[in-house]
């Protein structure tokens with residue numbers, strides 16, 4: 260995960276909220292977006308979220324386009340837990356739509372560590388093997404809730420994809436993964452380069468690579 264800072268919601272979403280009837284609560288009104296087929300507003304929301312996140316999933320850091328074909332409007336605090344936050348833009352992020360992970364795995368469960376918290380960058384420990392472990396109880400819980408690949412049994416496709424991309428990105432930056440790096444300055448140079456968005460986009464899984472490299476220090 261990478262800490263996400265929220266900006267302003269899209270105008271179409273603000274306008275939609277302002278027309279909310281008094282007899283519906285926020286969760287019911289959010290559902291109306293879909294029931295009434297307001298795909299333009301749903302799309303504006305996904306795209307704005309994806310743009311703010313430099314087009315990576317708020318949880319797994321894989322690519323999201325901001326289009327409904329691969330992007331979900333994910334409520335960090337689930338709508339069933341806090342219906343009053345259903346229309347709160349600061350509670351809505353762009354998640355990938357992969358089955359059994361991220362938005363799909365989250366459902367209406369409590370999530371104790373989120374991309375809105377700066378600790379989301381330090382309480383996970385990603386490994387070259389593609390696996391991830393939690394360094395705190397809440398991080399371990401978040402990995403389980405979102406099925407972020409603690410091992411191959413839990414989420415083989417994500418662990419394998421992450422392993423391949425981390426290793427490819429290291430080679431692409433002139434680093435032999437089996438040797439790693441101990442030079443802090445060199446690591447920070449690579450971090451700065453890989454965390455600089457190009458045309459508003461981050462390389463998918465870049466924050467994971469940063470986590471792996473910082474683990475070498």
Ligand SMILES: [Zn+2]
Nearest residue numbers: 316319355361
């Ligand atoms: Zn994801």
